[in-house]
Amino acid sequence: MPEGHTIHRLAQDYAAAFRGTSPRVTSPQGKFSDAAALLDGAELTRTDAHGKHLFLGFRDTDWVHIHLGLFGKVAFGPASAPPPTDTVRLRLANTAAHVDLRGPTTCALITGSEKQAVHDRLGPDPLRADADPREAYRRISRSRTSIAALLMDQKVVAGVGNVYRAEVLFRHGIDPYRAGRDITPAQWDAIWADLVALMREGVRTNRIDTVRPEHTPEAMGRPPRVDDHGGEVYVYRRANQPCHLCGGEIRTAGLAARNLFWCPGCQTP
């Protein structure tokens, strides 16, 4: 499942390639054909993202709501697009570029008020300018649920996935099983500010790096991490390896249907 920085990056990439143009809109797979016919040749006026939800705005009031889910993929390419395969749910093509969407959980034409309903059920997103972190803290500070589970709950905070939750808790020395109500306002402010900075960097570089300058491979004289997710991290998918700070063993356990990673030496209950 992509994390929020990937979706915001896609919103930027769709806008860079298509905003202000009137692309051909097709659904080679057929599942989005009726909506594609309504949008074909309309101007793409703006894009938006909230958590893991991507929105493509056409004309004044039409939005395509996309959620990639576990298997959705987006692929950009140059103009003179090759004939699409029948797995392409949505293709946009103009004189400069094309983009194919395959396998999303959601791809639907919605109105502005339906889009607002999606925003209303999501928590604040660290990558959105309109996000209010106090809204998330109101839920966190009343909850007996672990902070690790709360960070993954899209109604509490939108866009944080398994990597950012593990890494931000490590960076603040917080045990992932600590209850939400035991997180202080100052700790939440620090976690939020860190998520904003880390996720903005993720949008910029299109990957997740969370280690501080003194813990990079170069600074520590250690080999770079080898992982198909890329990026330098403290604990994510580093189970049984030594912690970059204390040398203790990184642990893993299942929580909220996903694997959790943490350092018992650095993260206190």
Ligand SMILES: [Zn+2]
């Ligand atoms: Zn440690």
